[in-house]
Amino acid sequence: MRAFPLRVSTLACVVLSLSAVLGQTTPVRAAPDSHLPEILAYIHNGWDSLTRSTSSCSGISDPKLSGAPLLYLPAGFNEPIEVEKMQRECGVKVAYLPQVIDKAGTAESDLIDPPGLLYLQNKYVVPGGRFNEMYGWDSYFIIRGLLRDGRVELARGVVENFFFEIEHYGAVLNANRTYYLTRSQPPFLSSMVVAVHEAQKAKGQNDQAWLEKAYSYVKRDHDMWTRDPHLAGSTGLSRYYDFGDGPAMEALQDENDIYRQVAAYFVVHPAVKSPTFHPGDPRARLIRCESAAREHRSHRANPRAS
Known part of the structure; x- marks a missing residue:
């Protein structure tokens, strides 16, 4: 009858003994990464090579387009x-947008020909070497890195560029290219503002005037995402929406010929209703060229048919 209490007592002793042994064990720490300083230095030095300006000759071209x-x-x-x-020094052409843009969806980017870069007041950091434009939500993660590396002023300039976009281009754009005037990216502006403000406070700069200015733009950005067509019905959720049609200009040259294949499909299947584009739209030219090329190949294969 006493065997059960004895087993419990023995088990308790074992547990206490193990606890004592484990309590004396030195925690195992990961060995320091000998390459970490090198990685941090690479990141620190990389900001300048990825920094662009619309007032710099080297920052205007679009490597993705001819x-x-x-x-x-x-x-x-x-x-x-x-x-x-800049115009005097490197011969860059400068033009004005054909209309005032006060909100998303009012710009007809298809009619802005040729496409080009949209002016921004401050320097910004691009997400990779093949880009010369400032991107929307990419910039949130870039800003987090800039702040971690102490580049507060550069991060603040990026945020103020988004204020400029809202003021003059109607929204935080996918990127500052004319063919992106019809769409935004997932909304991170409020998070960017908070991150920069907290970094400024940590340096002893509690700029309430800047925060008040930022609030007005954050509100405008929030309003866009919480009304039609970005509001997803009665779900209370917001959705991605592009006021334009079709791919971005760069995609026509940069996506493994997929859009030429789409154009070819509509040529081969005339019964299927194809999209209607403005005559000057490159996608319309693409369909016309594909149709002409197919007709030419057909004529060469069967010259008597004509």
């Missing part, structure tokens, strides 16, 4: 001195 670089200023915007200087 053609002469073109910089667009907002309609009615006074041409900055640095832009005038």
